[in-house]
Amino acid sequence: xxxxxxxxxxxIVDQIELDFASGFTVLTGETGAGKSILLDALGxxxxxxxxxSQIREGSHRAEISALFKVDAEQIHHFSQWLDEQGFxxxxxxxxxxxxxxxxxxxxxxxxxNGSVATLIQLxxxxxxxxxxxxxxxxxxxLKGGAQRELLDRHANLMTxxxxxxxxxxALSDSRRRLEQAENAGQDIERERERLEWQLEELTDLSPQExxxxxxxxxxxxxxxxxxxxxxxxxxxxxxxxxxxSVESTLSKASTSMSALAEHDSALMDISQALETAQIQIDEAxxxxxxxxxxxxxxxxxLEQVEERMQALHSAARKxxxxxxxLPALLIATSERLxxxxxxxxxxxxxxxxxxxxxxxxxxxxxxxxxxxKAAIELGQLVTDAMxxxxxxxxxxEIALIPMNEGGSNGLEQIEFLVAGHAGSxxxxxxxxxxxxxxxxxxxxxxxxxxxxxxxxxxxxxEVDAGIGGAVAETVGQLLRQLGESHQIxxxxxxxxxxxxxxxxxxxxxxxxxxxxLSQVIPLGRSERVEEIARMLGGAxxxxxxxxxxxxxxxxx
Numbered sequence: 343x344x345x346x347x348x349x350x351x352x353x354i355v356d357q358i359e360l361d362f363a364s365g366f367t368v369l370t371g372e373t374g375a376g377k378s379i380l381l382d383a384l385g386x387x388x389x390x391x392x393x394x395s396q397i398r399e400g401s402h403r404a405e406i407s408a409l410f411k412v413d414a415e416q417i418h419h420f421s422q423w424l425d426e427q428g429f430x431x432x433x434x435x436x437x438x439x440x441x442x443x444x445x446x447x448x449x450x451x452x453x454x455n456g457s458v459a460t461l462i463q464l465x466x467x468x469x470x471x472x473x474x475x476x477x478x479x480x481x482x483x484l485k486g487g488a489q490r491e492l493l494d495r496h497a498n499l500m501t502x503x504x505x506x507x508x509x510x511x512a513l514s515d516s517r518r519r520l521e522q523a524e525n526a527g528q529d530i531e532r533e534r535e536r537l538e539w540q541l542e543e544l545t546d547l548s549p550q551e552x553x554x555x556x557x558x559x560x561x562x563x564x565x566x567x568x569x570x571x572x573x574x575x576x577x578x579x580x581x582x583x584x585x586x587s588v589e590s591t592l593s594k595a596s597t598s599m600s601a602l603a604e605h606d607s608a609l610m611d612i613s614q615a616l617e618t619a620q621i622q623i624d625e626a627x628x629x630x631x632x633x634x635x636x637x638x639x640x641x642x643x644l645e646q647v648e649e650r651m652q653a654l655h656s657a658a659r660k661x662x663x664x665x666x667x668l669p670a671l672l673i674a675t676s677e678r679l680x681x682x683x684x685x686x687x688x689x690x691x692x693x694x695x696x697x698x699x700x701x702x703x704x705x706x707x708x709x710x711x712x713x714x715k716a717a718i719e720l721g722q723l724v725t726d727a728m729x730x731x732x733x734x735x736x737x738x739e740i741a742l743i744p745m746n747e748g749g750s751n752g753l754e755q756i757e758f759l760v761a762g763h764a765g766s767x768x769x770x771x772x773x774x775x776x777x778x779x780x781x782x783x784x785x786x787x788x789x790x791x792x793x794x795x796x797x798x799x800x801x802x803x804e805v806d807a808g809i810g811g812a813v814a815e816t817v818g819q820l821l822r823q824l825g826e827s828h829q830i831x832x833x834x835x836x837x838x839x840x841x842x843x844x845x846x847x848x849x850x851x852x853x854x855x856x857x858x859l860s861q862v863i864p865l866g867r868s869e870r871v872e873e874i875a876r877m878l879g880g881a882x883x884x885x886x887x888x889x890x891x892x893x894x895x896x897x898x
Contacts, residue, residue, distance in 0.1 A: 343362070343364055343410065343411055343413070343798045343799050343829040344362045344384075344408060344409075344410055344471075344472065344799050344829060344831075345361065345362060345409045345410060345411050346359060346360065346361050346362070346407075346408070346409040347359075347360045347362065347380065347383065347384060347387075347406075347407075347408050347409075348360075348405075348406070348407045348408075348409075349380075349383050349404075349405075349406055350404065350405040350406075351397060351398040351401035351403065351404045351405065352379065352383050352396060352397070352398060352404040352405075352406060353376070353379050353382070353396055353398060353404075353860070354376055354379065354398065354851070354859055354860045355376065355379060355383075355398065355859065355860045355861075356398060356857075356859055358860075358861065358862055360380070360847070360862055362829070362831070362845075363829075363844070363845055364825075364829050365825045365826075365829070365830070365844035365845065366821055366822045366824070366825030366830040366832070366842065366843050366844045366845070367829075367830065367831050367832070367843060367844065367845040367846070367847060368832050368833075368834055368839065368840045368842075368843035368845070368846050368847070369831065369832065369833045369834070369847045369848075369849060369862075370833075370834060370835070370840050370846070370847075370848055370849070370873055370877060371848055371849035371850055372850070372851075373835075376849050376851060376860035377833045377849045378803060378804075378833065379849075379860060380849070380862065381474065381801060381803050381833065382396070383406045384406075384408060384472065384474075384801070385474065386406050386442050386444070387406045387407065387408045387440050387441065387442045387464070387468075388408075388440070388464065388465065388467075388468030388469075388471075388472055389452070389461045389462070389464035389465035389468050392442070392444045392448075392450040393444075393448070394444065394445070394446055394447065394448045396444055397444060397446055399857075400857075401446075402445070402446050403443055403444060403445050403446060404443070404444045405441070405442070405443050405444075406441070406442050407439060407440065407441040407442075408439070408440045408441075409437060409438070409439050410437070410438045410439075410440070410471050410799075411436050411437060411438075412436050412437070412438055413436075413798055416470070416798070417436060419470075420438060420467075420470075423466075423467075424438075424454070424455065427454075427459075427463055428457070429454045429455050429457050429459070430455050430456065430457060431455070432455060437455075438454070438455065438467065438471070439453075439454070439455050439456065440452075440453070440454055440464060440467060440468065441453040441454075441456075442464070452464045454467060469797075470796075470797065471797065471798065471799060472797065472799045472800075472801060473792065473797040473799070473800050473801070474801045474803065475788045475792075475800070475801065475802045475803065483758065483771055483780065483783070483784055483787070484771060484772045484780075487751075489740075489756045489757065489758050489771075490751060490755070490756035492787065492791060493713060493716060493717060493720060493740060493756055494713070495791065496716065496720055496790075496791040497712060497713065497715075497716030497720070499709060499712055499713065499716070502705070502708065502709050502712070503709060503751070503752070505705055506702070506705045506706050506709050506750070506751070506752050507750045507751065509698070509701055509702040509705050509706075510702055510706075510748065510749065510750045511750065512698055512702075513695070513698040513699060513701075513702050516691065516694050516695045516698050517695055519691060520688070520691040520692060520694075520695055523687075523688055523691055524688065530682065533682060534679065534682050534683065537675055537678055537679040537682065538679060540661075540675050541672075541675045541676055541679055543657075544657070544668070544671065544672040544675060545672065547653060547654070547657055547668070548672075549654060549657070549665075549668035549669045549672060550669060551669045552666075553654070553669075554654060554665045554666040554668075555666065557647060557650055557651055557654070558651070560647055561644070561647045561648065561651060564640065564643060564644040564647060565644060567637065567640075567644075570637065571634065571637060574630050574633060574634050574637075575634070577630060578627055578630050578631065578634075581623055581626060581627050581630075582623075582627045588623060589620070589623050589624065589627065592616065592619060592620050592623060593620060595616055596613065596616040596617055596619075596620050599612055599613040599616055600613045600617075654668060702748065703748070703753075706748050706752050706753045707753070709752045709753075710742065710752060710753050710754060713742055713752070713754070713756070714742055717739075717740035717741075717742060717756075718740075720740060720787075720790065720791070721737070721738050721739050721740045723790045724738040724783070724786050724787050724790050725737040725738050727786035727789065727790055727820070728782070728783065728786055730816050730820070731782045731785070731786055731809075731813050731816055731817070732782075732812065732813045732816075733762065733763070733779065733782060733783075734763070734764070735761075735763045735764025735765070736760065736761055736762050736763055736764075736779075737760070737761050737768065738758060738759070738760050738768075738783065738786075738787075739758075739759040739760075739761075739768045740756065740757075740758055740759070741756070741757045741758075741759050742754040742755075742756060743755045743756075743757055757770060757771075758770070758771045759771070760779075760783060762779055771783070782809055782813065785809075785817060785820075788802070789820045789821070789824055792824060792828065793824065793827065797828075798828060798829055799828065799829045799831070800824065800828050800829070800830050800831070801830075801831045801832070802821065802830070802831070802832040802833070802834075803832075803833045804833050804834065804835065809836070810836065810838075811838075814836040814837075814838035814839055815838040815839075815842075817836070817838075817839055818836070818838050818839040818840075818841065818842030818843075819842060821839065821842065822842045822843070822844070822898070825844060835877065836877070837874045837877035837878045837891065837894060838894065840870075840873070840874055840877060841870075841874055841891075841894035841895050841897070841898055842898050845864065846864070846865040846869075846870050846873065847862050847863070847864055847865070848862070848863055848864075848865050848869070848873050849861070849862050850862075850863075867895070870891075870895060871888055871891045871892055871895065872888070872891075874891035874894060874895065875887040875888045875890070875891040878890055878891060
């Protein structure tokens with residue numbers, strides 16, 4: 343549940359730190375005092391879009407943080423989620439701190455337990471912690487998509503609904519590929535013939551990885567064989583065979599220097615260097631002789647290499663690629679032809695569509711069966727609640743209207759049908775309910791569906807608009823009952839609702855110099871009497887309105 347909400351420089355709030363308790367908490371105050379500002383701030387810290395206009399005038403940034411206490415049923419799930427996302431787990435394992443900073447340049451930053459987070463991560467956490475029923479929630483009920491989602495959420499069918507949607511997408515993709523294959527005709531056939539011809543040509547050529555580099559090297563050696571032999575022989579002559587070869591000259595110098603080193607040890611290093619040089623010259627001559635013994639002039643092999651180089655070069659020029667890319671082209675052509683052949687296999691595609699249709703229908707029928715059962719249960723629960731909200735004889739039916747073909751949302755459309763009084767035929771919600779009736783029906787649905795919600799904190803923002811009197815008192819009772827299993831926060835203008843709260847926060851505005859500031863204070867018993875009297879009587883509070891306010895509080 344929400345433990346603490348802290349605001350700094352947000353709209354007309356300079357700094358507020360609010361502590362919240364379990365049960366049913368009401369927020370009241372005069373119009374424009376800033377009640378909805380608190381919910382806007384909470385929405386921001388739960389991942390809603392930020393705007394620099396939300397920063398208090400004269401400030402550079404706004405900061406909002408919300409501290410939640412995770413209940414025992416959610417601890418394991420949240421600890422695992424935090425670990426997967428790379429966020430630290432608080433020492434007690436039950437605390438979760440969400441924070442949002444909005445800068446004057448319009449940018450914002452988000453944090454979870456002190457670590458930087460994305461808005462998506464903030465929303466993922468917030469969706470499991472808080473559910474906000476806005477003051478215009480009843481307008482959403484007029485949309486079929488919202489009615490379907492409400493039913494699915496109430497019946498815990500969102501996972502199955504997602505599976506149905508994914509299955510339908512896969513089926514649609516397969517149907518599209520089949521249609522393309524059936525319509526492609528001659529174009530596909532011509533492309534396949536071209537690829538077959540190209541693959542045959544490249545397979546016959548059989549270019550190998552690294553072949554182009556190796557064959558260039560071999561060609562250079564074969565083409566310059568005579569020059570290489572002549573050069574190597576000339577080097578051997580100079581080094582060893584000539585009359586005054588390097589080897590004989592170096593041998594004489596080494597012998598002379600060795601003799602002199604016996605008379606002067608300073609010449610020893612020079613003598614050893616000459617001996618080393620003599621050894622290296624000898625090794626070089628032996629290496630050259632061995633190389634010449636293995637080297638052969640092979641005109642036939644040279645001709646073969648040149649023909650191979652020409653074939654590779656011609657193919658590369660034909661396909662407008664480098665010669666060393668021919669092996670990759672061979673692989674790519676083979677894969678493309680395989681894929682094209684598979685895509686043109688009409689029977690295989692038809693079989694795939696058939697299998698995916700069966701899989702989709704199996705999931706969709708499961709969803710339909712569960713929706714049908716849930717629709718009856720939810721309709722009856724809301725009907726019962728309508729009786730308590732001065733709609734005697736009224737009823738809500740949830741119709742599952744079959745579609746000719748299934749869709750991503752299943753095999754049916756969901757439509758809420760309502761009868762405002764006994765004896766009337768249920769008709770679509772948008773065609774029957776007046777504004778006041780729609781608000782009451784919306785409230786009944788919100789309360790009923792929230793009872794089954796796993797979300798610990800539920801917020802109602804003026805969802806009681808358009809009602810009053812005894813109905814308002816019933817609304818307060820319903821919210822108070824809901825507060826026994828959830829933490830409930832409710833912004834209200836109705837004294838009958840406010841009197842039902844376990845806790846009461848008052849929002850007010852004050853003028854300070856040239857600034858308007860909003861403040862929130864918790865109310866005690868006597869202060870609640872004054873606030874509820876104000877809500878009953880307006881600007882002028884009399885003893886009568888105070889007595890009426892006490893009576894409302896004493897009833898709870």
